[in-house]
Amino acid sequence: MSSPETPAETPEPRTRAWSAQPTYSNLGEIRSHLLPSKACRPRTPGSLSADRQPPPLPKKTLTRTQSLPTHRNSSTARPGQPRKPLLASHSVDESREAQQEAGPPCPLEELSFSTPDASLGHFFQDLRSVEAVHAALAARQLASLATIHARLRTRLTGGRPGPCHSGHSFRFLDNSPCVDSGDALYYRVVRVEEDAWHILAAKVPTRGARGPDPGGLELQASLPSHFNLQSLCGSVPERVLPAAPWRGPAALVAEVPERTVAQWLAEGGARRPPDSARVAALLLLQLSAALEQLEARGAALADLRPEGLLLATPRGCAATEPPRLLLADFGRARPQHPGSRGAHALPLSRLVHALLSPAAARSDPLAAGLAHLAAQLLRRRPSAALTRGALQALLWGPGPSLSAHGAPLGSWLQVRRALLGLHLAERAAGGEAPGLEEWLCCEYLGEATEDSMARALELLWD
Structure with a gap:
C-alpha cells in the first residue's frame, strides 16, 4: 500500500543485486524597493512642490504569508453576476484552463465530514458544477483508500523487530519445530532487549539438506520489505541457546510460520x-x-x-x-x-x-x-x-x-x-x-x- 503504478508486462532486466522550492515574496515589499525615494525623484515643470504633497494612496492590507497571485483578479463584478469566492491567493478564472492550472490549494486528504461549509470552497472549484464535485469526491475516495490500506497494513504486519545486535538475548521456546518445510525446520525463539521482546523463528537446515545458499541469502537480504517475502533479522550464534536441538548457527526470520x-x-x-x-x-x-x-x-x-x-x-x-x-x-x-x-x-x-x-x-x-x-x-x-x-x-x-x-x-x-x-x-x-x-x-x-x-x-x- 504508495501512488498507484501501472504494472509492466515485462520488467526491465536489471543487474544482479545480490552479486527547488520556488521563492515567494510580498508584492508590497517588492514595489517599495522599486519605487525611487522622494529625495531622488526628478523635479519637472509643473510638478508639485514640497509644500503641496499629493494625497496619500489608499491603504492596502498586505498579507505576508500569501504567495503572489497567479491570475489577474478583477475588482468589479458584472451587473447581476454573483460574486465568485477566492481560493487562497488564486482568483477564479472563467476559463476551464485557468481552473486546471490553479487547482485546489488544499490537499484533498484534509477534506472530511467535519469540514465546515464555509471551507468547502477551498476544495471545490465550483459547487454549482456537478462534474467538478464528482471529480473532487472521486479523488478524495482514492486518497481514502490509500489511507485505509496503510492502516490495515500496519495492523496485519505488526511491529517489525528490526535487525539483531549484540545487546539482544535469546530464549528458546519449543523443543519441536513449528513447521517443517523439507529443507528447513522452524523453531520459535524470543529475542529480548530490555523491556521489549519479539517472537521470531529460527530457520535451521534439516539434517542431510545442504546449508543455506549464499547467493539466495544475499538476494533475500537485498529485497525490500514486503508483506509476502520472508524477512531476515540476523542469526543466532552457536552455543547461545544450549537447549536448542540443533548445532551451529541459525538464521532468524521475523515471521513465525504455522x-x-x-x-x-x-x-x-x-x-x-x-x-x-x-x-x-x-x-x-x-x-x-x-x-x-x-x-x-x-x-x-x-x-x-x-x-x-x-x-x-x-x-x-x-x-x-x-x-x-x-x-x-x-x-x-x-x-x-x-x-x-x-x-x-x-x-x-x-x-x-x-x-x-x-x-x-x-x-x-x-x-x-x-x-x-x-x-x-x-x-x-x-x-x-x-x-x-x-x-x-x-x-x-x-x-x-x-x-x-x-x-x-x-x-x-x-x-x-x-x-x-x-x-x-x-x-x-x-x-x-x-x-x-x-x-x-x-x-x-x-x-x-x-x-x-x-x-x-x-x-x-x-
Missing part, C-alpha cells in the same frame, strides 16, 4: 471447503506479488514448491480467515535472462492446478477462471505483475461481461471504489474489523488504472 502450502493441501484433501477456490486465488495473488519483487531485481526461481511456501495468520485476524503467504525458499533463485518472457509463468501454472480440485473447477466460476488462467500462463508467458492483475480481476472484477457490453472501465473503477468504502463503513458499524481480503482489495482498487485492467482482461479472456 504450516506450508503442502500441508494446507494435505489437510483439505479431496473434501475442500466451498470457498477453497477463493482462498487459492488469494494465495496465488500474494505469491505473484512476491515474485514481482524478484523479477524487478532481475531474479527468478527455478521452481515453486508448495513445501517452500509458508502460511501464517495475519496479525489481528481470526484463524478461519485466509492466511498470509510467505515466500521463503531463495536457494533456487537464478538471474533472469534479459528479454525472457514470464520466468515464473510455467511454475505458477503448475501450482494453480495443484491448488484446485477437479470438482471445484467444474462447479465454481472462480475455479473455472483460475483453470483458464493456468492455460493462459502456458500460452502467453506473462510477467508476475500482469499475472497479479489477472488474479485481481478474477477476484473483484471487472468480469468479461463488462467488456463485452463495452462499458467504460474508468466508470466501473469509480463505482467500485465508492462501494468498497461503503462496505468497509458498514462492517465497521457492525463491529467487524476488515481482514486480509479487504486489504488486498483496497490495494487493487487504489492502484488500478484503465490500462492495467484492460491488459488483465486481455490476458484472461483473449
Whole structure:
C-alpha cells in the first residue's frame, strides 16, 4: 500500500543485486524597493512642490504569508453576476484552463465530514458544477483508500523487530519445530532487549539438506520489505541457546510460520471447503506479488514448491480467515535472462492446478477462471505483475461481461471504489474489523488504472 503504478508486462532486466522550492515574496515589499525615494525623484515643470504633497494612496492590507497571485483578479463584478469566492491567493478564472492550472490549494486528504461549509470552497472549484464535485469526491475516495490500506497494513504486519545486535538475548521456546518445510525446520525463539521482546523463528537446515545458499541469502537480504517475502533479522550464534536441538548457527526470520502450502493441501484433501477456490486465488495473488519483487531485481526461481511456501495468520485476524503467504525458499533463485518472457509463468501454472480440485473447477466460476488462467500462463508467458492483475480481476472484477457490453472501465473503477468504502463503513458499524481480503482489495482498487485492467482482461479472456 504508495501512488498507484501501472504494472509492466515485462520488467526491465536489471543487474544482479545480490552479486527547488520556488521563492515567494510580498508584492508590497517588492514595489517599495522599486519605487525611487522622494529625495531622488526628478523635479519637472509643473510638478508639485514640497509644500503641496499629493494625497496619500489608499491603504492596502498586505498579507505576508500569501504567495503572489497567479491570475489577474478583477475588482468589479458584472451587473447581476454573483460574486465568485477566492481560493487562497488564486482568483477564479472563467476559463476551464485557468481552473486546471490553479487547482485546489488544499490537499484533498484534509477534506472530511467535519469540514465546515464555509471551507468547502477551498476544495471545490465550483459547487454549482456537478462534474467538478464528482471529480473532487472521486479523488478524495482514492486518497481514502490509500489511507485505509496503510492502516490495515500496519495492523496485519505488526511491529517489525528490526535487525539483531549484540545487546539482544535469546530464549528458546519449543523443543519441536513449528513447521517443517523439507529443507528447513522452524523453531520459535524470543529475542529480548530490555523491556521489549519479539517472537521470531529460527530457520535451521534439516539434517542431510545442504546449508543455506549464499547467493539466495544475499538476494533475500537485498529485497525490500514486503508483506509476502520472508524477512531476515540476523542469526543466532552457536552455543547461545544450549537447549536448542540443533548445532551451529541459525538464521532468524521475523515471521513465525504455522504450516506450508503442502500441508494446507494435505489437510483439505479431496473434501475442500466451498470457498477453497477463493482462498487459492488469494494465495496465488500474494505469491505473484512476491515474485514481482524478484523479477524487478532481475531474479527468478527455478521452481515453486508448495513445501517452500509458508502460511501464517495475519496479525489481528481470526484463524478461519485466509492466511498470509510467505515466500521463503531463495536457494533456487537464478538471474533472469534479459528479454525472457514470464520466468515464473510455467511454475505458477503448475501450482494453480495443484491448488484446485477437479470438482471445484467444474462447479465454481472462480475455479473455472483460475483453470483458464493456468492455460493462459502456458500460452502467453506473462510477467508476475500482469499475472497479479489477472488474479485481481478474477477476484473483484471487472468480469468479461463488462467488456463485452463495452462499458467504460474508468466508470466501473469509480463505482467500485465508492462501494468498497461503503462496505468497509458498514462492517465497521457492525463491529467487524476488515481482514486480509479487504486489504488486498483496497490495494487493487487504489492502484488500478484503465490500462492495467484492460491488459488483465486481455490476458484472461483473449
